[in-house]
Amino acid sequence: MSRFLLLLATLLLTLNAHADLRVFACEPEWAALARELGHDHLHLTTATTAQQDPHHIQARPSLIARLRRADLLICTGADLEIGWLPVLLRRAANPHVQPGKPGYFEATRFVTLLDVPASVDRALGDLHPAGNPHIQTDPRNFLPVARALGERLAQLDPARAEDYRKGTADFLRRWRAALARWNPRARKLRGLKVVTHHKGWTYLGHWLGWQVVARLEPKPGVPPSTAHLAEVLETLKRQPAAGIIRAAYQPARPSRWLHERTGLPAVVLPFTVGGTPQARDLFGLFDDTLSRLETLSHE
């Protein structure tokens, strides 16, 4: 009997020592990155899908319950989740993932942010004072974030630190190889003229060097006026574009409206992992983004 108890205790201890690190990712791209670095050591849960607008999430009970048990929270930061993450953090009251703790990881802290507004006036829309948070549309941003995240995983789960470092090094090698494939394709898209919905593509544009001829939603969070849409049509007469770009989560109506009036092809980009059937992981995300944009440049 006592031997059985000893065995059971040892078993429980072993199980505990090898328990998965529970990771709560705010967006699919960070869940995908964590999977690349930590493989099956992580128990992953993703708060949003590629079909959801990450600004407009509610602090649902299911998210509070999941954050309650997390060891590590990976979010974009830069106020992207300002409407819901503070509520989740407060309601879940999980000491491991509060800001400032090792279990709190904000990806935007490791990347130079673009579009930092000179002044923050809501008349200009729902601006992000820290800068544009949609860093996942530039593949180069994953290098510093992956390095920082790999170190964080190693810090939180020292028993498997070596595995995480190996996983990170392996990912960085494969990612650089992929960049070497993507960069020549990106260069061919340089100067591509596009119409976008809102400023979600700043980083992709920065990488590709495309040219945004017009924006359908010039002020973030504020729907466009008819006067503005007329202005967009006017602009397009003077400066023709190759196509209209929207993210998988954005409503189709504005780009359909413009497509009907101008005949410009409307293209859905995945925006994040899961946004299109091809964007199954981070590599697929950029393979597919480039393929879809190439259909425009060939027309």
Next chain:
Amino acid sequence: MPAIPLRGKLTLVLLLFSAALPAAQNAFNPEISLILSGQYAHYRQDPDRYRIAGLPLADEAGLLPAGLSLAESELVISANADDRFYGRFTGAIAPEGGLAVEEAFVQTLDLPAGLTLQAGRFYSELGYQNSRHAHQWDFVDQPLAYRAFLGNQYGDDGLQLRWLAPTETFLELGAEVFRGAAYPSAGASRGGAGTRVLFVTGGGDIDVSQSWKAGLSLFDSRAEQRLSDGGNLRFSGDVRQWTLYGVWKWAPRGNPYERNLIVQGAFMQNRERGSYGGSATGPIDARRQGAYLQAVYQFRHGWRTGLRLDALRVPDPGSALRGSPLDPAGHTPRRVSLMVDYAHSEFSRIRLQYNRDESGPRPDDQWTVQYTMSLGAHGAHRF
């Protein structure tokens, strides 16, 4: 495009940024927001003579003034005090001046085992609508049951302990002790711990498009010399109330931006046992029931419409109080509300509401146009 910056530059950027951004935005500065609201109201009956049959009203639970008027301006300041505590202050500035403390509480962030302790003045978790501030309501006014039984909403000075279960489905148990100074309590009896509330809340996702929350609570209070009916009535005795509520939300693919539907309802059983004094005198032991059911549908971005049904059941108060404001005289208070609102952004909203109000024997048609705007910090997307 210049060549891809690799290791050296990235490391530099990394170093620069970890130094330049010490923590999340707003981590050090309190979030401050000011909510401005006002309305135009039109009634067929005199709003000063508004009554719910058999249920004398608490102060401030009456109708908005007829014509143009300013609502309370709400000032909200909140922040993490440090890594262990969070605090929030909500002050209501009355149109005629004067600041009332609506909420002022601190909360723990790092107790073990899913526990949270909250202290100060705050709204009880007894029902879904109770802890919502006026600017978060889907209608201009609270459901009739909240207006009649709780004086719109119950907030008091107290302590709250919550335990969040480590389960996949959201399950929370909580206990609250309040001073017992605010309606429907009064007099801070039981040594300044006159009200106790127990609650259990569950919630979860049905699929990616649907989620729910439901709860059951027991409110138990001892009131001493509680005033109602414009100060004409005094009640001393026990108030005990059960509240059962449910909320179901739908948004296609979990993206509420374009379209979404929120259905909520509650059932309340309120028992008052004690005695009345003042303009009417006598013992009472009354069990009243109240219920509401509402649906709010956003049919396109910014535009929502809603329907709400309210009903109360008030028993005869007994021979001593017959003919007093506690006597419903056979009337069943009920109300139907319709609303349409438009939000230009997350920070501004204009609403039109119509109530067919049969709270008392004389039916009333009530029209309200209301604006609510929020300046400053981004509000929270509560479920």
